Amino acid sequence: MSVMQVFHGVGLRSKILFISTILLLQVGGLCFAYWVYLDATERTSDSAVVWAIGSLSVPLLPLGYLLYRHRIGGRSEPASRRERVVGTLGLAVVSGFIAASMLTPPDPFILAVYLPVYMFAASPVSYWLVWRHGYARLRRRIGLVHDDEQRR
DSSP: OOHHHHHHHOHHHHHHHHHHHHHHHHHHHHHHHHHHHHHHHHOOOOOHHHHHHHHSTTTTHHHHHHHHHHTTTOSSSSOOOOOOOOOOOHHHHHHHHHHHHHSSSSSSHHHHHHHHHHHHHHHHHHHHHHHEEESHHHHHTTTOOEEEEOOO
């Protein structure tokens, strides 16, 4: 099915909503990939660029990075404000997209309507995970912490 067939008979507001949702997904994906790059760089990974590009290309790779990153090494500095902002935004968009994909009918226009709602709903959890050290607590609980980070 071509783009023209999808948009045939759809109003201007629906087209704008659909295109803005696509742009929102792209921005969220770029934020998440940038966060992966910043985190991998801070951990002195030789493959920070590969992790970032892979995060854009392979949908489940960021999850793999989150599970693998304790093996790269510990951080020398805590996350910067920029790193936390892009991490929170990227996590909220990605989480909202996953929730909207699982909980709405398989229609791109319905997804476009509900994605901002689910993204907004995922924002407090993303904030807790990133700004309130929720992710660090979860990692410590399941043992995914590098030796350098264990001492802090």
